[in-house]
Amino acid sequence: MEALLGGGASRRVSIDDALAEHAGELGRWQLRHFVLVSAAWALEALNTMVIIFADREPAMACPAGDGQCGDPCGGAAPAAGWVWTQGTGSSTVAEWGLVCGQRYKVGLVQALFFAGCLIGSGVFGHLSDSFLGRKGALQLACTLNAVFALLTSIAPNYWAYTALRVLTGFSNGSVGFCSFVLANEPIGPSRRGVAGMSAFYFFSGGVVVLAGVASIFQSSWRLLYVVASLASLVYLVAVLPFVSESPRWYLVRGRADDAIRVLRDIASTNGSRIPDGVTLKFDDDDDDDDKLAGAESSSSASILDVLRSRTTRRRLVLSVLINLLCAVVYYGLSLNVGNLRTNLYVSVAVNALAEMPAFLLTTLFIDRFGRKPLAISTLLLSGVFCTAGSLISAADDATMSVAKMACSVVGIFGMAATYNLLFIYTSELFPTVVRNAALGCTGQATRMGAILAPLVVVLGERVPFAVFGMAGIVSGLLVFYLPETMNKPLYDTMAGLEEGEKTLFK
Numbered sequence: 001m002e003a004l005l006g007g008g009a010s011r012r013v014s015i016d017d018a019l020a021e022h023a024g025e026l027g028r029w030q031l032r033h034f035v036l037v038s039a040a041w042a043l044e045a046l047n048t049m050v051i052i053f054a055d056r057e058p059a060m061a062c063p064a065g066d067g068q069c070g071d072p073c074g075g076a077a078p079a080a081g082w083v084w085t086q087g088t089g090s091s092t093v094a095e096w097g098l099v100c101g102q103r104y105k106v107g108l109v110q111a112l113f114f115a116g117c118l119i120g121s122g123v124f125g126h127l128s129d130s131f132l133g134r135k136g137a138l139q140l141a142c143t144l145n146a147v148f149a150l151l152t153s154i155a156p157n158y159w160a161y162t163a164l165r166v167l168t169g170f171s172n173g174s175v176g177f178c179s180f181v182l183a184n185e186p187i188g189p190s191r192r193g194v195a196g197m198s199a200f201y202f203f204s205g206g207v208v209v210l211a212g213v214a215s216i217f218q219s220s221w222r223l224l225y226v227v228a229s230l231a232s233l234v235y236l237v238a239v240l241p242f243v244s245e246s247p248r249w250y251l252v253r254g255r256a257d258d259a260i261r262v263l264r265d266i267a268s269t270n271g272s273r274i275p276d277g278v279t280l281k282f283d284d285d286d287d288d289d290d291k292l293a294g295a296e297s298s299s300s301a302s303i304l305d306v307l308r309s310r311t312t313r314r315r316l317v318l319s320v321l322i323n324l325l326c327a328v329v330y331y332g333l334s335l336n337v338g339n340l341r342t343n344l345y346v347s348v349a350v351n352a353l354a355e356m357p358a359f360l361l362t363t364l365f366i367d368r369f370g371r372k373p374l375a376i377s378t379l380l381l382s383g384v385f386c387t388a389g390s391l392i393s394a395a396d397d398a399t400m401s402v403a404k405m406a407c408s409v410v411g412i413f414g415m416a417a418t419y420n421l422l423f424i425y426t427s428e429l430f431p432t433v434v435r436n437a438a439l440g441c442t443g444q445a446t447r448m449g450a451i452l453a454p455l456v457v458v459l460g461e462r463v464p465f466a467v468f469g470m471a472g473i474v475s476g477l478l479v480f481y482l483p484e485t486m487n488k489p490l491y492d493t494m495a496g497l498e499e500g501e502k503t504l505f506k
Contacts, residue, residue, distance in 0.1 A: 030270075033244060036242060043235055092221055123170075124173075148167045177439045379479065
């Protein structure tokens with residue numbers, strides 16, 4: 001606490017000011033740290049999207065010839081002579097006969113996985129903001145991912161597999177946002193938007209890698225989970241030891257000496273230095289030391305503090321609704337693409353690559369036009385084209401089919417752009433002491449949207465597009481009620497945010 005209090009002629013600055021004026025906002029230290037931490041997004045992609053390949057329904061064949069094998073739904077597995085062309089070990093569907101009357105179990109696993117994500121994102125959000133820290137929460141989540149994925153690879157039956165997928169969801173649902181916060185908190189305010197948008201290339205890249213790995217191990221779904229487990233283990237051993245804890249978390253936990261040590265390391269690596277007289281303060285501190293006595297209590301803020309404050313409560317409710325609606329559209333459109341009768345591995349890889357231009361769009365424009373206008377534009381773009389798609393009937397008309405596909409592509413392009421934008425936007429709406437807890441809540445809303453998406457997809461050809469269109473337009477209108485955060489301070493405490501908001505409206 002001595003570094004926080006300073007003494008004599010010491011100049012007291014916030015972390016944002018220390019980065020902007022002395023250490024550097026996005027130098028060599030931040031770039032290295034960002035890449036190492038953001039690589040965890042690929043792990044989340046592996047453990048989430050592996051279900052597309054592990055639970056696929058492979059082709060069946062009748063060796064005796066057409067019409068000689070009877071009804072393929074004559075039993076729990078291919079009956080009366082039907083066989084799986086790639087063997088029973090090619091997927092969980094083939095191994096446990098999840099076809100015909102048992103097909104619902106595939107959807108059940110997916111829904112329960114996201115239910116596990118919903119619970120885990122809230123739990124790990126609290127742990128990350130409290131004693132465990134950003135790095136500690138990420139370490140724990142990756143460790144559990146490695147263990148659960150390995151156990152899944154030896155699951156003896158469907159129900160054991162389902163239980164392990166729920167546990168994987170519990171740990172995996174927090175990897176992305178823990179990584180996001182840890183990667184972005186050491187970056188200065190004017191460069192945070194561009195850096196934040198770049199994190200999502202790692203998720204899409206992870207999906208592309210997964211598609212390639214799955215194409216190699218088409219005959220064994222169990223090996224896919226072994227690969228997912230090994231990836232988490234490698235990250236734990238070869239990457240995380242070289243990652244630093246967030247200086248912002250150190251500061252709000254009353255460990256100012258550790259915070260200034262990290263900032264001096266950043267400055268040194270970036271070819272700069274922080275003067276000896278510079279010490280740290282909270283963003284709501286003034287030169288009166290009375291506020292410093294609240295450092296310990298500030299570090300114990302929770303989601304309840306978010307709900308007590310009118311400002312943050314309103315932001316949280318809007319963020320939850322927007323994230324839920326966006327998830328319904330994003331996952332819903334992704335599942336519709338999965339219904340195309342094309343090569344599964346190529347389709348998944350192409351879909352992931354197609355999202356990258358959307359990420360580039362937000363990266364280029366987020367600090368030019370701001371978070372709010374960009375979010376409104378991309379949401380309305382997605383909503384309008386999905387609504388247009390609901391008015392098109394593609395039955396037996398190649399031209400209309402192409403038009404409907406175009407509406408779907410533009411819809412998912414707009415939603416992908418919004419989806420990654422929401423991470424940086426939401427993180428900037430809340431102060432450090434509750435940032436991960438707030439992201440945990442919005443993460444829970446996202447998982448709920450992911451659970452609802454498959455239920456919308458089964459409503460037919462045109463109704464899902466109508467629902468997606470309405471969700472996109474409504475969420476775009478809700479963003480109008482959120483404040484702009486571009487080039488605004490990244491507040492450390494609840495009091496700092498409240499005081500900052502009052503200053504803006506004076």
